[in-house]
């Protein structure tokens with residue numbers, strides 16, 4: 001299996017889809033690496049852990065194991081800076097946070113409204129059934145999740161190196177049209193027949209107009225089956241999401257909100273460079289819960305410089321008095337190129353204490369457990385079945401398409417005759433990305449075919465992030481010949497992890513215990529090389545098929 005990077009599969013818009021080299025648009029590996037590091041908690045390449053494990057294992061969405069033993073592996077290549085410049089443009093609708101009058105409710109047409117109404121009814125049914133399960137009849141390569149990246153923010157937060165830009169104005173109509181075009185192209189390329197979840201992330205997608213969200217959903221519903229009970233999440237920053245705007249997003253088809261609350265301490269919020277206060281955040285949370293009951297998630301950060309365990313736990317307990325059924329805890333990752341990084345480097349602020357962060361994480365998850373939350377993933381907690389379907393797809397190594405600047409995707413380009421899953425990254429800079437979409441129908445900057453071993457490494461590293469772990473059936477979908485017992489059953493090192501109560505290997509499959517989940521990175525230091533070793537041995541003495 002070739003492990004190299006493919007050229008972007010570009011053809012002029014309207015032409016046939018086929019893999020074609022595109023001179024001058026390849027080899028932007030530095031940027032790809034930068035964006036790869038910009039998703040918090042994404043599994044970072046760990047040379048000690050794995051020779052072939054790819055740094056671009058995109059989106060683990062959360063921080064694994066802030067415990068000392070795990071950190072060495074987790075942060076082994078964490079030195080990236082994402083360019084965070086300005087885009088030129090003379091858009092008449094600047095990003096003020098509020099939609100222009102009359103604009104918020106302007107939907108592209110009846111279909112979108114009908115879809116949104118049906119979605120509301122179906123969402124109740126879906127909730128009763130519980131999330132995190134795939135009920136679609138389509139085979140795995142005909143369904144996918146869809147991620148949409150909105151690349152703009154009002155202000156740069158001091159800690160953030162995601163792919164975001166602070167614009168003077170946004171040409172939203174042009175951006176919307178490009179997002180729609182790219183969704184149509186990638187849906188065609190992938191041959192996906194059913195989109196099971198949509199996630200509007202960023203940047204700050206709550207700055208987009210609800211009309212843009214509706215237009216994208218409409219395009220997806222036209223190109224493929226978008227079930228009425230499909231989870232549609234929008235990330236919302238408190239200052240850009242007053243109730244009227246949230247309600248317009250609901251009318252556009254959004255049925256889940258993820259609020260970037262980050263902290264309930266105004267001094268910390270200032271340190272983080274947030275534009276909102278704790279009061280603003282709680283008000284947005286209350287409005288969100290009124291509009292999307294049972295479907296609101298909050299992000300809370302931990303491990304900030306000067307932060308102490310006691311006060312942070314009090315914040316968490318205060319949050320529990322207000323929050324809905326989903327909470328994400330993210331340990332601060334100090335990213336090169338951010339203001340916070342410089343402040344720490346220059347001694348203006350103390351470096352975050354990893355021991356304290358570990359304590360916050362451990363105590364925090366215990367508190368959440370007592371409040372009835374299931375820790376269904378390293379950083380994610382849900383009660384009443386409110387697991388995120390979209391993120392679950394990432395952890396289960398399902399297919400996902402990524403549209404918008406810097407979005408990541410993983411799918412088999414079946415529509416172009418492809419048979420191998422590819423990791424794809426879209427061009428980072430919005431203005432360049434738009435030009436490419438206008439020219440070629442999409443702005444894919446990098447395509448990396450995933451070899452079988454790489455895919456299995458992902459299945460292992462992502463699956464173990466969840467409390468369910470990797471069931472035998474799940475593993476078999478990716479590797480029918482080599483069982484989990486074959487790989488891990490005869491290892492003394494694994495035996496030790498089992499005896500220590502960190503890992504479980506039984507009739508259900510392989511998974512971390514509650515204690516193991518907190519040190520997942522260090523467990524992977526044992527498990528990944530083992531998988532590689534067994535894989536290589538098998539390659540040397542292949543089992544005859546039949």
Ligand SMILES: C[S@@+](CC[C@H](N)C(=O)[O-])C[C@H]1O[C@@H](n2cnc3c(N)ncnc32)[C@H](O)[C@@H]1O
Pocket residue numbers: 040159160161162201202203204205235236237259260261262299300301330331332333334335
């Ligand atoms: C990239 S933001 C996008 C959503 C939205 N703009 C916001 O700020 O809430 C998504 C989440 O990533 C987390 N995040 C961003 N940078 C981080 C960092 N350096 N360390 C840990 N978490 C981070 C924050 O908790 C944030 O809510």
Ligand SMILES: C[S@@+](CC[C@H](N)C(=O)[O-])C[C@H]1O[C@@H](n2cnc3c(N)ncnc32)[C@H](O)[C@@H]1O
Pocket residue numbers: 039040059061062147149162201202203233235258297298299326328388391400401402406407408409
């Ligand atoms: C940090 S997570 C927060 C999720 C939230 N806690 C929830 O439960 O829905 C979301 C962020 O991850 C990044 N992200 C998610 N999926 C992505 C993808 N396919 N490509 C690029 N970035 C992605 C985006 O920056 C997005 O704002």
Ligand code: SF4
Pocket residue numbers: 152153154155156157160161162164202203204237260
């Ligand atoms: S608002 Fe969100 S995406 Fe924008 S800079 Fe802040 S954390 Fe990053």
